[in-house]
Amino acid sequence: MDAVAWLRDVVSAHGDRFKEAGVRVSLTVPDHTVDIAGDRDALEQTLLNLLDNAAKYAAAGAETNVALKIGDTAIRIVVADRGPGVPRDHAERIFNSFHRIDDALTTPVPGAGLGLSIARRLMRDLGGDVTYRPRSGGGSEFEIRIPKGNGYG
Numbered sequence: 001m002d003a004v005a006w007l008r009d010v011v012s013a014h015g016d017r018f019k020e021a022g023v024r025v026s027l028t029v030p031d032h033t034v035d036i037a038g039d040r041d042a043l044e045q046t047l048l049n050l051l052d053n054a055a056k057y058a059a060a061g062a063e064t065n066v067a068l069k070i071g072d073t074a075i076r077i078v079v080a081d082r083g084p085g086v087p088r089d090h091a092e093r094i095f096n097s098f099h100r101i102d103d104a105l106t107t108p109v110p111g112a113g114l115g116l117s118i119a120r121r122l123m124r125d126l127g128g129d130v131t132y133r134p135r136s137g138g139g140s141e142f143e144i145r146i147p148k149g150n151g152y153g
Contacts, residue, residue, distance in 0.1 A: 003034040003068055003075060010044055011066060014051065018064075021055035023081075028067040036075055036146055042122040043146070046130060049115040050079040050142045058083030058139070074128070075146045082139040094132060095120045119144075 011027050018025050036043075047066075054064040058081040069076040095116050120130045128146045135141045 001036055001038075001040060003036045003077075004029045005033070006040070006043075007047075007066060007068055007077070010047060011051075014048065018051065018055055022062075023055045023058055024063045025051065025054075026063060026065045028065060030068065030070065034068060034070060034075060038126050038146060039122075042126060043144070046119040046122050046144055047077060047079070049119045050130075050144070053115065053142075054079060054081040054083065054140075057081075062139075073148055075148065077144040077146075078141055079144075080135050080139065080141045082135070082137075084139075088134075095130070 007027060007029060011025050015025065051064065051066070054062075058064060062082045064079065064081040067078045067080070069078060116130070123130050123144060123146070126146065128144065131143050131145070133141050133143075
């Protein structure tokens with residue numbers, strides 16, 4: 001599967017939903033095809049979970065960028081937003097099932113705290129991962145890592 005075309009399709013297909021949430025999604029991809037193999041449904045579910053979280057928690061009018069990056073050992077999809085980010089004391093636990101940050105921002109947002117744990121499990125089952133880091137200047141960066149080789153990337 002061409003990851004560039006796939007990312008364009010996913011972002012385009014869900015563009016109206018993100019616009020309704022007040023979130024602009026931009027895409028940064030190479031100008032050439034990037035072949036990846038793997039479970040398309042698992043990759044899409046993982047990406048949509050990260051984009052949905054950005055739409056839920058990023059401030060209205062904020063931009064979320066999806067970037068495809070090619071490394072020596074992995075292909076990475078980085079979802080970066082300018083929302084409030086994750087408090088430092090929760091960063092290690094956000095991938096635990098049922099974990100939710102209980103504060104004024106998250107309390108009114110529906111959810112069971114399963115999305116990130118499912119996303120990580122899906123990617124680890126494919127030999128990859130989903131990780132989090134604070135975004136420089138504020139916000140969050142989540143990275144989907146898909147290993148090259150063994151039929152992936």
